[in-house]
Amino acid sequence: MNGTVQHIDSAIDVLLVGYENQENLGLRSIMAYLLKQGYTVRLVPFIPGRDSEILRIAEKFQPRLIGFSLIFQYSLGEFASLMRFLRINGIKAHFTAGGHYPSLRPVMTMEFIPELDSIVRFEGELTLVELIQNLGEFDRLREVNGLALRQGRRILLTPLRLLIPELDTLPPIYRDFPRKISNGIKIASMLASRGCLFNCSFCSIHQFYGGANGRLRRTRSPKAVVDEMATLFLENGVQFFSFQDDDFASRSPQQRKWLAEFLDDLDKAELSDKIGWKISCRVDDIEPKTLESMLRHGLMAVYLGVESGNEIGLRTLNKHTNVSQNLRAIELLKTHDVALAMGFMLFDPSSTIESIRQNIHFLKVVGEDGYFPINFCKMLPYAGTPIEASLREAGRLRGTLSQPDYDFVDPKLNWYAFLVQRIFLRRNFHSLGLVARLQSADFDNRILEHLDHHKSTNGHRTKFRDLIMRGNIIAVETLSKLLDQVITRGADALIKDEDMLLELAQDEWREEASIETEISAYCPPEEVHGETSTLHKSGLN
Secondary structure, eight states, X not given: OOSOOOOOOSOOSEEEEEOOSSOOHHHHHHHHHHHHTTOOEEEXXXXXXXXXXXXXXXXXXXXXXXXXXXXXXXXXXXXXXXXXXXXXXXXXXXXXXXXXXXHHSHHHHHHHOTTOOEEEOSOOHHHHHHHHHTTTOHHHHTTSTTEEEEETTEEEEOOOOBOOXXXXXSOOOOOOSOEEOGGGOEEEEEOOEEEOSOOOTTOSHHHHHHSSBSOSEEEOOHHHHHHHHHHHHHHHOEEXXXXXXXXXXXXXXXXXXXXXXXXXXXXXXXOTTTOEEEEEEEGGGOOHHHHHHHHHTTEEEEEEEEEOSSHHHHHHTTOOOOHHHHHHHHHHHHHTTOEEEEEEEEEOTTOXXXXXXXXXXXXXXXXXXXXXXXXXXXXXXXXXXXXXXXXHHTTOEEEOSSSEEEOOSSHHHHHHHHXXXXXXXHHHHSTTSHHHHHHHHHHHHHHHHHHOTTSOOHHHHHHHHHHHHHHHHHHHHHHHHHHHHHHHHOHHHHHHOHHHHHHHHHHHHXXXXXXHHHHTTTSOGGGOOSGGGGTSOOSOO
């Protein structure tokens, strides 16, 4: 594959550590660049609770530098604990970190994690190489752009580095062996662009790429992307490609031109009828002509950034869309039988009883046919985002550095949100919860139908849709009943009524358990392969 598997038995230059639920394309791009420069590198997945495994690897390979991919602040505590554990057990390597939160809040990150020696801010390929080249020479490190450095009790920030203007100058990302889903179909994550032109108030993508100097959104050439896909298909049998771009189908004229060339290149490479692919996009990117063209060239699945089912919420989130557009986009994808998941925030800082009712109604409308499992979460205030700044200014930001949160204007909603989170925690966010199980089963079935036509499973499709419908209906009913109780009885009285709360929760949990038992006949729990995250992003929206 692009970047063959390394066989390393001696000391190495760099050990990279980060979440790998899917392929960590950021770390793997950095790894490929380091390898091209002649450095020895190893990548180890970060799994909470398995610090001893990382210690064992660090002791075995004695890296000069360990780089931690710390994307969001909600994992600060986990990585702080890991670094402290490594230091206590004698690991002397230079510790550096990268990702959204460290880039946007370098001083706070290094104060929170005293074991860190430096931070690589924003894009890491070039900066990390120069960091390695100058380890141990602080005066020379001060001349490296894009770093935060610990200097005694001070944190020194060097000038920002220009974003890489031409992504095609980077080598193809480092890959191990292809992942597989059911029936052995091989899949790979892809990235065609970096950045996003939009500025949703809850999202740190715009701030991450806007914090450094350079264009907010850059793309690889269509030919480079298709060439990588062709190599993976021909040499490694990869048939499904999961694009991790923040907004793949951006409706800008430049991106529409790029997309046309990309589809044409798929035809030239004779891939259009042999592969499938998935994208993430906004609802206003979805229009019939463009969608139909992508479908003819292998598009199978879409993660849709819906986010809210009421107009006030959409304005608060700065989506520049409306509820009618949300509904039209979902209906269009259903009409064309596209695998679908959506990002949806039941709660946001503007939430009221009425807006929550509207959101629940929206979930009922889009989910009652069982086409896809509905999912929902509370918007969380990521560091550096406009909504975090507005909450701080209004005095509503609370919680801790690593677990920021906010209260609602209506105190009743604080309890309602708390109870919803407790009741639906496993359903919505656990890797073996109902949403993940249903998405995995439905997604695998669709891939199988599309890419392995002689193994038709239409009977399964009908069964999955019935199970998804049941799961959606009970979720909407539970949300509605709980809200009614909070309104009519008051939050304090309801919290004291354990029997009522338990009855509501158990009705939901019993139905979830029943559906999970039935889905096991088609998708045993141990076969949930993690690719559901191509359709369902983290609840930390």
